[in-house]
Amino acid sequence: MNRARWDTAGAMSTIRRFVVSRLDAAARSGSLTVGVLDESGQEKKGVATAGVKRQHMGCAGGIDNGINTVYLAYVRAGAGHALIGARQWIPAEQISDPVTAITTGLPLDLTFATKGELAGDLLREAYADGVRLDFVTGDEVYGACTSLRAFLEEHGQAYVLRIRATFTLTLGAGTCLTCEQAVARYLKQKHKWTIRSAGDGSKGERTYAWAWIATASPTHFLLIRKHRTTGELAFHYCFVPDGHPVTLPRLIAAAGLRWPVEESFEAGKSLFGLDKSQVRLYEALRHLVLVMAALAVCVANAAAARHCTDTQAMTPRHPDEQPPEDLGLIPLTVAEIKHLFNATTTPTSSLEHAAHWSAWRRRHQARARWFHHRARLATAYSRSANKWRLPY
Template identity: 55%
Template sequence: MTQDVPEAAAAAMVEGELAVSNLALLHGRLRPCFVRVKPFAQAEKYMSALISDLPRKNGWTIAEHAGDLTPDATQRLLNHAVWDHDRAQRVVRRFVIEELGDQPLRVGALDESGQEKQGESTAGAKRQYMGCAGRIANGVNTVYCSYATPGGHALVGARIYVPEEQITVEHRAVLGIPDDVEFKTKSQLAQDILADMIADATIPPWIAGDEVYGRAGKLRAFMADNGIGYVMRVGCAFTIETGPGQRIRADTAVATHLAGRKHKMRWQVCSVTGSKGERAYAWAWLATTRPRHFLLIRKHLQTGELAYHYCHVPAGRPITLMTLVRVACLRWPVEEGFEFSKDHFGLDHSQVRLYTALLRHIVLTLAALAVCAVTAAQARTQAPAPILPRTGDDQPPKDLGLIALTVAEVKRLFMLVTRRLLPEAHHLHWIWWRRRHQARARWFHHRTRLRRQIGQT
């Protein structure tokens, strides 16, 4: 086993160099977004700092990491420098999709995430429900789209939610909100992101979202009109049309057409691979009177809890239950994208207040995440198949190998290459050790799931 450490370390260093190369590649593609050379160079320093191990990533810490004598250049990059951050967001999206676009299933996952803020002097800040806090709090919400595939995922679109009361002349001046920014609901912001993806030909074949977006009829109509399939989460009170002029609630439809022993055969147990193993649920679907529209229902195998999804399959695509199930299950990577972006890249660390500065920080964070996510996806294509148990009685083999490089490990390798952390062998040993023990934890997690499925203790 110890002989494998140098080989794994050498391979890991290659991926670290690849991450550095990917940052240089993405940074080079951003050049047309900048008018002047100095802000363009500062953007590379900013992204490198976001990938670093700084515990807090704000103007002061980023400037110190970049070797600047004051934070002026960093603050100018976010607030006053002339560069097109919307175009930069498109460049980042194209960079991600070039790597992940050949995957067999591609899903755009819509969701919002927030950053808590104090006071009322930040663009978008107000008392509202903040998912990051799990309660009503003061902060800023932003709508995101994740480009999710079985081979990897990354955030590729963002729109800041600006409360209606801030769209006034006096508030615009104080908060730096541009004149072309109008009040829009979260579903309208999501539609704007999708419209941009359609315009630059980066729209995936499928879109998934939670109830905030599932109950937005105009958003669903927009996707259907543009030939985009969707699997959108809806509530139990969502109504579907089961006959001419007949609309019933989703829970009523299930009770009528899927409940009881006589309908047991209409449920299928489908297992989809997740980050922590196979996740099995019972699934069923009901056709509606609208052509190619369905109600997809997920039932928890132990608790019987139901979840509802309203689905549309565009013309020309095969209609299968398993496809809709897989799309529904690719909604969750957007949550992982939020976790990575906040824990590792400082998405919610910025201390800026103005609208443009906040959006620019988000765009540069998405770029930093894209570098590591793309590198991890490239490394995954070379990784051996994971060693997993087949039954709940299997015993672990002596060597379970290593897990594929994760975004977090790519980030550490990037720092190792660029900062030349010493002793290098010590850090490489720890990267190998984590991947080995995570592979072992994954094996036992899978075995526990297998035992649970067959009722073993």
């Protein structure tokens, strides 16, 4: 892979256009398209790899030695999601040290860029390929990047970016408050909060209390999410250009579509070896491109088969409801698509055998989901009977 001659950027562009066209074809008209920015790490033991440094690693749960890569994921509501761009973050000291730069294969024209700036580069490439996004989302790393927010606003791109509680906002009459102070001043009354779902999780809908506050700018808003049990707050800084629809449910839907990127990371790592590269040079990005291509193929097939393979029974409406005789099957997933592909390419595997076990797993998962929904209903009814209410 180090010695091969190929166009890494061109290969990534092909994957990007493939994913967008296939997911758009499988989606219902009008469903949201969201670009999600996030980074994923890979732990390393030595110091001879491009980009390696002691830094915060989400996979390690804290500070550890490793490398970080910034990704752009394309999420189409109701259809699927996949990774469509990647840029490895390289520390400034490696770029400025000529010996390290040569031994790790860094390009001669490489300059230092923050994760927010790398995210901007990924979006530029996506726009050049004709990718159109309703919203861009990301965590606090990207919400705190002033240059990234300015880039998005210059391009008229709506965004819902996570920010810290200490982020300062300019509200009406020029009042400057932190997010926490704004909530304490303007959201004391319970009727200002609304309970809405942020999307479906593995065990049912993920419901939170939500509220929003208008800023001094007519295009900027503060979106607040409150956990219904712990009361923990999460803040989102939102921008919606003039002439675009802006409603609380729409912003909530965009914020809820940030989490699928974690599923893409999990599938990429557990199914295709996204974090298993042993390449030390900067060209290790080629390994990521190949993994993204494999993931894209499975995602596209899962999206195309989603509606015709989803036979799940209706979710229960009462905690005493008895399950139907046939609870159906969940739709084909990326993991199941990979199992079936493997069965067709391995001489010793039987496609009939693989299909049988695939159906068994999907039936078992449909049954587990149905009972998870019923258990959640039972908990809600029990709390209501005891006159206990979830906090707003």
